[in-house]
Amino acid sequence: MEIKNLSKSIDNVKILEDINLSIPKGIIYGIVGRNGSGKTTLFRSLASHYLLDEGEIIINQQNINEFPHLKNDFFYLDIQYQPLDGMRLKTIDNYFSLIYPLFDSDRFWSLIEEYKIGDQQFQKFSKGEQCLIIVILALCTDCSYIILDEPLDGLDVIVRKQVVDLMIDTISDQERSIILASHNLHELEKLADQVAILNNKTISTILDLTTVKMSIHKIQVAFKDSNLPQFVREAAESIISEGRVTTIIFDNYSEALKQRIIAEEPIFIEDLPLSLEDILVSKFSKEKLKGDK
Numbered sequence: 001m002e003i004k005n006l007s008k009s010i011d012n013v014k015i016l017e018d019i020n021l022s023i024p025k026g027i028i029y030g031i032v033g034r035n036g037s038g039k040t041t042l043f044r045s046l047a048s049h050y051l052l053d054e055g056e057i058i059i060n061q062q063n064i065n066e067f068p069h070l071k072n073d074f075f076y077l078d079i080q081y082q083p084l085d086g087m088r089l090k091t092i093d094n095y096f097s098l099i100y101p102l103f104d105s106d107r108f109w110s111l112i113e114e115y116k117i118g119d120q121q122f123q124k125f126s127k128g129e130q131c132l133i134i135v136i137l138a139l140c141t142d143c144s145y146i147i148l149d150e151p152l153d154g155l156d157v158i159v160r161k162q163v164v165d166l167m168i169d170t171i172s173d174q175e176r177s178i179i180l181a182s183h184n185l186h187e188l189e190k191l192a193d194q195v196a197i198l199n200n201k202t203i204s205t206i207l208d209l210t211t212v213k214m215s216i217h218k219i220q221v222a223f224k225d226s227n228l229p230q231f232v233r234e235a236a237e238s239i240i241s242e243g244r245v246t247t248i249i250f251d252n253y254s255e256a257l258k259q260r261i262i263a264e265e266p267i268f269i270e271d272l273p274l275s276l277e278d279i280l281v282s283k284f285s286k287e288k289l290k291g292d293k
């Protein structure tokens with residue numbers, strides 16, 4: 001799917017401006033943004049709940065406005081409008097079978113049984129159970145693009161794992177993609193293949209996490225006299241010191257650089273796991289860091 005130059009205003013206020021994204025099949029694509037940055041507006045635009053002011057959405061080289069059947073390729077339940085409240089599972093099954101002619105009812109009931117979900121009106125299920133049901137519903141449609149708004153928000157570790165397993169199952173045939181919003185970077189770093197940052201009404205950065213994680217490196221180091229060698233300062237993207245211990249993020253870390261640091265005889269040097277937050281720091285902090293030196 002290609003999103004080209006998408007812009008959207010609500011009540012004459014520009015919410016999204018010139019969004020460009022390319023979302024391949026078979027991946028989990030994260031959209032990160034602060035509260036109010038426009039994630040839900042983007043999702044409503046993709047799901048054709050909103051008309052676009054400008055731009056186009058292209059699937060297989062076809063504009064979805066010119067080929068309206070392609071709009072059925074998006075799964076998006078706008079839970080702010082509580083679309084399933086009042087429905088029991090049987091009604092939900094009937095409803096989805098009506099909307100999506102290829103809805104797989106057998107699979108729906110077998111997953112409901114597998115995840116031991118009882119039968120009651122949708123609004124009476126816990127948040128985690130509601131989330132599981134929504135992901136199960138998405139999985140049982142034939143939609144290629146499954147949009148989930150904060151799917152793991154507030155779930156305990158067990159339900160979170162169940163939802164994540166279902167998501168991975170969903171994309172495993174390489175025929176579908178999951179597009180999910182989050183403001184929780186830790187959540188996305190384990191899950192998403194690519195992440196787009198929504199900031200100031202537009203996509204400010206797109207990160208391919210697999211590639212990025214190979215080049216960015218985080219270490220903790222301490223030197224006897226607390227002073228960092230100048231070459232380390234110059235190579236670093238981010239430096240945070242607490243007493244003698246300094247945490248450093250490098251873009252383009254190499255074995256040669258590591259050996260050069262070791263040659264300075266630090267008291268200790270240790271590799272640290274890299275988080276998505278570190279990646280963002282490394283991408284955005286260079287200017288600030290230079291100013292601090």
Ligand SMILES: Nc1ncnc2c1ncn2[C@@H]1O[C@H](COP(=O)(O)OP(=O)(O)OP(=O)(O)O)[C@@H](O)[C@H]1O
Pocket residue numbers: 010011015033034035036037038039040041042183
């Ligand atoms: N129907 C509406 N009428 C007026 N303003 C709206 C409407 N929907 C969204 N907005 C405004 O658009 C901006 C983006 O809202 P949106 O819900 O898309 O953000 P979000 O990134 O999903 O936020 P959150 O992370 O808090 O869910 C906000 O400033 C919001 O007030």
